[in-house]
Amino acid sequence: MEKKKIKIKHRSVGGWIWVVVKYFSLIFFSFCAVLPVVSCVITAFKSDAEYQSTNVMTLPSSWTFDNFVRAFETAHMGRAFLNSLIVMVFVLIGAILVGTQLAYVLNRFKFPGNGLIRNLFLFASLLPAVAMQVTVYKIMGNLGFINHLYGYIIMMMGTDIISVYIFIQFMENIPVSLDESAIIDGASYFQIYWKIILPLLQPAIVTSAILKGVNTYNEYYSASLYLQDQNIRTIALSLYTFTGPLGNRYNLICAGVIISLLPALIVFIICQKQIYSGITAGAVKG
Amino acid sequence: MVAKAEKAAKEKKPFNLVKWAKSREGQKAIIIIAFITIPLLLLFVFTYLPFGEMVKFSFYKMKYATPVEKRQFVGWQNYIDVFKRKDCFSALKLSLYYMVGALLQLAIALYLATILSFKTKCSGLFKGFMFFPYLISGIAIGFIFKFFYTRGYVFDTVLQWCGFELDNLPYWLKDQRINNISLVATSVWRYFGQNMVLFIGAIMSVDKEMYEAAELDGANGFQQFIHIILPSIRTIVTLNVILSITGSLSAFEPPYVITSGANGTGTYFVIMNEIAHVSQKVGLASAMAVVLLLIIFAATIAQKLIMKYLFRNANETDEIKHKKRVKA
Numbered sequence: 001m002e003k004k005k006i007k008i009k010h011r012s013v014g015g016w017i018w019v020v021v022k023y024f025s026l027i028f029f030s031f032c033a034v035l036p037v038v039s040c041v042i043t044a045f046k047s048d049a050e051y052q053s054t055n056v057m058t059l060p061s062s063w064t065f066d067n068f069v070r071a072f073e074t075a076h077m078g079r080a081f082l083n084s085l086i087v088m089v090f091v092l093i094g095a096i097l098v099g100t101q102l103a104y105v106l107n108r109f110k111f112p113g114n115g116l117i118r119n120l121f122l123f124a125s126l127l128p129a130v131a132m133q134v135t136v137y138k139i140m141g142n143l144g145f146i147n148h149l150y151g152y153i154i155m156m157m158g159t160d161i162i163s164v165y166i167f168i169q170f171m172e173n174i175p176v177s178l179d180e181s182a183i184i185d186g187a188s189y190f191q192i193y194w195k196i197i198l199p200l201l202q203p204a205i206v207t208s209a210i211l212k213g214v215n216t217y218n219e220y221y222s223a224s225l226y227l228q229d230q231n232i233r234t235i236a237l238s239l240y241t242f243t244g245p246l247g248n249r250y251n252l253i254c255a256g257v258i259i260s261l262l263p264a265l266i267v268f269i270i271c272q273k274q275i276y277s278g279i280t281a282g283a284v285k286g
Numbered sequence: 287m288v289a290k291a292e293k294a295a296k297e298k299k300p301f302n303l304v305k306w307a308k309s310r311e312g313q314k315a316i317i318i319i320a321f322i323t324i325p326l327l328l329l330f331v332f333t334y335l336p337f338g339e340m341v342k343f344s345f346y347k348m349k350y351a352t353p354v355e356k357r358q359f360v361g362w363q364n365y366i367d368v369f370k371r372k373d374c375f376s377a378l379k380l381s382l383y384y385m386v387g388a389l390l391q392l393a394i395a396l397y398l399a400t401i402l403s404f405k406t407k408c409s410g411l412f413k414g415f416m417f418f419p420y421l422i423s424g425i426a427i428g429f430i431f432k433f434f435y436t437r438g439y440v441f442d443t444v445l446q447w448c449g450f451e452l453d454n455l456p457y458w459l460k461d462q463r464i465n466n467i468s469l470v471a472t473s474v475w476r477y478f479g480q481n482m483v484l485f486i487g488a489i490m491s492v493d494k495e496m497y498e499a500a501e502l503d504g505a506n507g508f509q510q511f512i513h514i515i516l517p518s519i520r521t522i523v524t525l526n527v528i529l530s531i532t533g534s535l536s537a538f539e540p541p542y543v544i545t546s547g548a549n550g551t552g553t554y555f556v557i558m559n560e561i562a563h564v565s566q567k568v569g570l571a572s573a574m575a576v577v578l579l580l581i582i583f584a585a586t587i588a589q590k591l592i593m594k595y596l597f598r599n600a601n602e603t604d605e606i607k608h609k610k611r612v613k614a
């Protein structure tokens with residue numbers, strides 16, 4: 001098989017070098033990308049004794065799930081998964097409803113302030129989140145939102161301009177004639193949004209939901225400011241348990257880390273295409 | 287349709303709220319108000335209100351818990367402090383490391399994206415491996431790399447496989463000569479795959495026929511890269527180069543989660559975070575935030591001008607944009 005291909009393509013020496021360089025770079029960078037995670041997996045399967053006596057890159061002689069169970073319990077990850085799930089469900093539903101509604105109004109109606117609103121959102125996206133938390137913290141305190149899951153959810157719901165842009169871009173390709181014929185049939189604007197626009201937006205919604213979902217799941221800086229009680233911690237925060245006295249028991253820590261990134265891995269394997277297209281769609285405008 | 291309704295509404299002289307609400311115009315106004323209230327409220331409460339407060343706080347000496355009447359107005363003192371304090375301003379120099387890292391990351395991403403846009407075996411697998419780090423949470427990355435860089439652990443082991451002696455290797459996170467580079471490397475590790483996917487997307491939006499034609503003409507990979515790929519994605523590349531500058535000014539996560547800013551790794555935001563939430567000098571932290579925001583705005587405006595200047599006579603780019611629009 002290989003020989004046939006070569007004959008057809010007539011690869012020159014330069015061509016062959018290119019092939020070697022190409023696969024070498026791909027393998028090298030993939031190795032770099034995977035190595036830190038793989039070393040974590042190896043260590044997570046080692047017993048305490050083996051972790052202390054062998055090099056980190058030596059495969060464990062007997063693979064044990066003990067660390068995973070212990071990490072899950074010490075960090076109260078069950079509760080944390082539940083919290084993360086609650087946060088994600090509400091943030092996603094809220095952000096998508098608010099985002100699509102905003103996009104619908106901005107895209108379909110001309111009204112004074114339309115451009116201003118777009119610019120307000122655009123300008124807001126320039127402000128780095130970390131800097132803003134200095135005073136958002138104070139406002140969250142005044143609203144009584146600190147240490148409440150709902151407070152964090154409402155804060156996270158704030159529409160990000162990228163998903164609004166994805167929606168608007170997508171909406172530009174939904175013909176206005178659909179709206180018009182619905183109006184003739186006596187539909188209200190809300191019905192148009194709910195029954196025509198929203199279902200047609202589905203691909204864009206999936207894309208932005210996955211991106212926003214991953215971001216919400218992984219968000220930990222504001223979570224660490226606003227969700228300090230142990231029973232409202234999200235998964236990202238639950239990993240904090242491993243700082244301090246547990247700080248050098250890496251077999252336990254690695255197990256915790258692996259547990260925390262499993263959901264992201266599963267979503268990634270299932271929805272690769274949507275994730276990639278979300279990254280691309282968000283970047284063209286952003 | 288709409289125009290008719292408008293006329294009808296105008297002809298009826300006595301204004302009737304109920305009727306207006308039922309008319310198309312009224313319906314429109316209602317739906318607009320109903321749909322933009324919540325997003326604007328969220329935007330106001332979590333972005334513009336804090337922004338205003340930040341500017342205000344930056345002129346006061348205060349803690350989070352200080353009651354309003356006890357705040358001490360200090361004028362420009364906080365701003366003077368930002369420039370005088372050694373830790374604040376020298377921290378900005380660290381962003382140079384992150385800037386170089388970001389440029390390196392873009393170069394790697396562009397290179398890999400180009401490779402993957404040609405026919406490659408297992409390209410999906412490679413792409414997936416390199417992209418996955420982007421989906422790991424910052425805190426998990428912190429643990430992974432604390433482990434990775436620990437003396438005698440993963441990185442040292444791999445280097446020993448390559449023939450290095452452990453005694454000659456530095457402490458990656460403690461040695462001040464190298465620890466910032468180690469941290470920047472984690473940031474490159476996290477984002478190069480994401481950049482790559484972005485560039486692949488841009489490359490794919492170029493007409494496939496152009497590659498086929500080029501191949502028929504006998505252009506090799508390098509020539510295709512220079513003459514077809516690069517011109518067609520230069521907008522997005524330039525944009526990302528410029529974005530990486532503002533991004534590096536606000537570098538935060540790697541030092542925050544891995545070293546907590548110890549041993550001279552504290553970037554501007556790490557120090558700001560500490561001043562705000564640990565020492566509770568809210569005024570000073572606000573001033574720091576405002577200073578950086580001003581720098582970022584300046585950079586953004588410069589970015590707009592540079593983009594305009596670079597692409598002032600680029601019909602080519604316009605064509606591509608047009609194509610994108612048509613395709614999208």
